[in-house]
Amino acid sequence: MTAAARAAIALIPLALVAIIRIAAAAEPPTAPPGGTCVECHAGLGGELAKPVEAFTRDVHSQRGLGCTACHGGDPTSPDQEVAMSRAKGFRGAPALRDVPTLCGGCHADVVFMKRYAPNLPTDQLARYVTSRHATELARGNPRAAVCSSCHQAHGIVSTRDARSPVYPTRVASTCARCHARPGGQGPVERWERSVHHAALVAGDLSAPTCPRCHGSHGAAPPGVESVPAVCGQCHPRNMQLFRGSPHLSAFEAGSLSACGECHGHHDILHPDDAWVGVGKGAVCARCHAPDDPGGEAAAKLAADLGGATALLRNAEARVEAARERGMLMTDAQVALEDARQQIVQARTLVHAAYPRQVDEQTRQASVASRKALDLASRAFGEIRYRRTGLLVALVVILVTIVALLLQIRVVDARRRQANAGRR
Ligand code: HEC
Ligand code: HEC
Ligand code: HEC
Ligand code: HEC
Ligand code: HEC
Ligand code: HEC
Ligand code: HEC
Ligand code: HEC
Ligand code: HEC
Numbered sequence: 001m002t003a004a005a006r007a008a009i010a011l012i013p014l015a016l017v018a019i020i021r022i023a024a025a026a027e028p029p030t031a032p033p034g035g036t037c038v039e040c041h042a043g044l045g046g047e048l049a050k051p052v053e054a055f056t057r058d059v060h061s062q063r064g065l066g067c068t069a070c071h072g073g074d075p076t077s078p079d080q081e082v083a084m085s086r087a088k089g090f091r092g093a094p095a096l097r098d099v100p101t102l103c104g105g106c107h108a109d110v111v112f113m114k115r116y117a118p119n120l121p122t123d124q125l126a127r128y129v130t131s132r133h134a135t136e137l138a139r140g141n142p143r144a145a146v147c148s149s150c151h152q153a154h155g156i157v158s159t160r161d162a163r164s165p166v167y168p169t170r171v172a173s174t175c176a177r178c179h180a181r182p183g184g185q186g187p188v189e190r191w192e193r194s195v196h197h198a199a200l201v202a203g204d205l206s207a208p209t210c211p212r213c214h215g216s217h218g219a220a221p222p223g224v225e226s227v228p229a230v231c232g233q234c235h236p237r238n239m240q241l242f243r244g245s246p247h248l249s250a251f252e253a254g255s256l257s258a259c260g261e262c263h264g265h266h267d268i269l270h271p272d273d274a275w276v277g278v279g280k281g282a283v284c285a286r287c288h289a290p291d292d293p294g295g296e297a298a299a300k301l302a303a304d305l306g307g308a309t310a311l312l313r314n315a316e317a318r319v320e321a322a323r324e325r326g327m328l329m330t331d332a333q334v335a336l337e338d339a340r341q342q343i344v345q346a347r348t349l350v351h352a353a354y355p356r357q358v359d360e361q362t363r364q365a366s367v368a369s370r371k372a373l374d375l376a377s378r379a380f381g382e383i384r385y386r387r388t389g390l391l392v393a394l395v396v397i398l399v400t401i402v403a404l405l406l407q408i409r410v411v412d413a414r415r416r417q418a419n420a421g422r423r
Contacts, residue, residue, distance in 0.1 A: 033066035035075030054155030099146040127217035175210045190266035228258040241351035277302030300355040308362035312339050315369040318376035332375035339368035
């Protein structure tokens with residue numbers, strides 16, 4: 001082997017390293033990509049420059065995907081005619097109807113997406129085509145929502161980023177761009193009056209926003225038959241009890257909404273015991289007369305709940321009064337908490353519609369309330385006992401003082417007499 005040949009062999013590993021380096025350079029670079037597209041557009045101003053600015057925080061840009069990922073073209077040519085030529089695959093700004101397949105081209109490609117984000121779901125396009133938005137798009141409605149209506153086209157951030165327009169605290173205003181209705185009676189305005197909105201504003205991210213009930217990509221009205229499952233995602237006990245109640249078949253037969261008939265769908269409010277029964281404001285009275293079997297059951301439920309709640313309030317007041325007088329009421333407070341929990345469960349059991357279970361639960365609540373009342377009575381007995389004891393002690397002390405004073409006077413008198421005798 002000649003020296004030249006040996007040198008060539010020695011160079012092979014180096015050459016390999018160089019080849020690997022070149023291949024690695026073809027992998028996504030770390031600096032925001034964009035090439036000449038970004039260079040030229042940054043200087044154009046107005047609508048043509050805005051995408052460049054937004055793109056610096058875009059997830060696609062951060063993963064090394066440039067303008068060409070969506071628009072095609074040649075990002076190496078500084079010449080507009082070349083860079084944006086059809087010959088180089090330039091597609092221009094996609095038309096609304098082409099956006100789902102453009103974004104879906106990557107996002108539904110399981111093999112491609114795995115290289116970047118192995119755990120990111122790839123079902124968005126498949127779900128989207130089932131949505132009401134897709135139907136509207138197919139009909140040519142220019143207001144239909146496509147991927148970029150909810151995620152933006154440039155400046156897309158992770159959906160777990162609080163800046164994302166689909167983040168729980170922001171998504172309702174994204175939907176509201178198209179679903180707000182003047183007059184305050186649209187789904188958005190109604191939802192804003194609900195307990196769910198209040199919980200979200202208070203920081204409870206588990207409270208439902210629009211997509212939690214409608215689906216994000218497959219957004220559609222749930223349909224009356226799926227309402228219990230929609231609400232049951234988070235209120236499973238209510239759903240279970242409703243499904244065991246006589247209302248299940250009656251509501252299905254009448255195409256009534258399982259939870260919505262009594263709670264509404266968007267403006268769901270904090271319920272109240274006054275909802276039960278056949279009196280004014282009671283939801284049962286909307287469908288039941290006082291003398292039909294449903295009405296009779298409602299009246300019995302109202303009486304049980306009302307009775308147990310009144311007893312609890314009374315017990316709470318007595319225990320608090322004893323506590324204010326300095327008595328240690330821990331046991332009574334435990335009993336009160338028990339009664340409160342039993343009543344909370346009784347309210348849920350209203351969904352079974354039959355009084356038997358509620359009756360059982362309210363009875364247990366009343367046992368606990370009575371225990372607390374009993375402890376409060378004992379505490380007041382103790383207070384009385386202590387008060388009498390104090391009185392007796394005071395009298396004894398007083399008598400002792402008087403006796404002492406008398407004794408002092410007697411001693412004084414004797415001393416004076418003795419002094420007089422000495423003189
Ligand atoms: C030398 C400057 C220059 C370069 C390089 C350039 N553009 Fe443009 N681009 C323009 C100008 C000017 C317009 C607006 C006038 C027009 O549409 O021809 C434009 C328009 C566009 C539009 C809107 C077209 C439409 O249909 O509304 C898109 C999208 C676009 N450019 C993307 C790109 C992409 C992607 C690249 C890189 C592959 C690129 N541009 C490279 C100057 C440039
Ligand atoms: C993730 C896909 C995607 C990427 C990446 C992307 N765009 Fe776009 N771009 C779109 C879509 C979709 C539209 C259509 C308008 C819309 O839906 O807002 C658009 C529209 C445009 C327009 C037309 C004006 C406008 O804002 O509607 C220009 C110009 C443009 N893009 C330039 C760029 C440039 C420059 C880059 C790189 C810095 C880029 N785009 C990267 C998806 C993308
Ligand atoms: C060239 C392929 C490609 C195209 C086209 C594309 N994306 Fe992406 N997208 C990706 C990749 C890769 C990621 C990064 C995944 C990661 O790193 O988490 C991503 C991330 C996202 C995310 C963040 C997901 C998350 O929560 O982590 C959203 C939202 C998104 N894309 C929306 C869109 C929209 C809307 C369009 C069309 C306007 C689009 N994408 C077009 C490849 C693409
Ligand atoms: C009507 C609004 C809307 C439309 C249209 C929409 N999305 Fe989304 N997207 C959301 C919401 C809301 C989320 C947040 C997570 C969730 O609820 O699924 C999301 C999440 C995502 C994610 C992250 C998925 C995850 O589970 O982390 C990706 C990727 C995505 N969308 C891509 C797309 C693509 C691609 C399209 C078009 C085919 C599209 N989106 C259309 C509202 C929308
Ligand atoms: C770009 C506008 C736009 C955005 C953003 C948008 N939608 Fe829509 N949506 C529409 C249009 C248009 C329809 C067709 C029916 C209509 O006009 O109400 C529709 C229909 C619906 C329907 C079916 C209504 C029915 O009566 O059948 C639901 C449910 C829905 N959208 C939910 C959502 C949710 C949830 C979001 C946010 C995550 C959202 N939409 C964001 C435009 C939008
Ligand atoms: C707690 C669950 C829930 C939440 C949260 C929710 N919806 Fe609904 N929505 C429903 C149900 C249930 C229906 C009625 C379904 C039916 O009758 O088929 C409905 C119906 C709709 C309809 C069609 C009927 C109409 O009134 O126009 C639209 C549009 C809609 N919702 C949009 C939204 C938007 C936008 C948000 C967010 C502000 C939202 N919804 C929040 C459960 C919900
Ligand atoms: C994504 C989870 C989720 C979904 C779906 C959901 N809720 Fe809620 N709901 C909550 C949270 C969180 C609260 C507030 C915390 C609390 O008071 O329990 C709440 C509160 C309530 C309350 C008030 C409870 C009270 O004691 O004040 C009612 C009534 C209610 N939801 C009914 C419904 C109905 C009806 C549906 C379906 C149309 C529904 N929810 C769908 C999570 C959900
Ligand atoms: C027949 C009317 C009716 C139907 C149907 C109904 N509810 Fe209720 N719901 C009530 C009444 C009445 C109360 C209040 C009970 C009380 O406070 O004494 C209530 C209370 C609630 C509460 C707060 C108390 C608790 O259990 O935490 C939630 C949550 C709730 N309902 C969810 C649902 C869900 C989910 C559905 C559907 C599966 C549903 N409701 C169906 C009448 C109904
Ligand atoms: C949206 C209408 C509606 C509301 C509201 C309603 N019900 Fe009913 N309920 C029905 C229908 C329909 C039936 C089937 C039998 C009938 O026609 O009376 C029924 C049946 C019943 C039954 C079985 C009666 C029997 O024949 O054995 C009971 C018990 C009952 N309801 C209790 C209640 C209670 C308690 C409330 C309030 C928390 C209530 N219902 C609210 C419509 C309603």
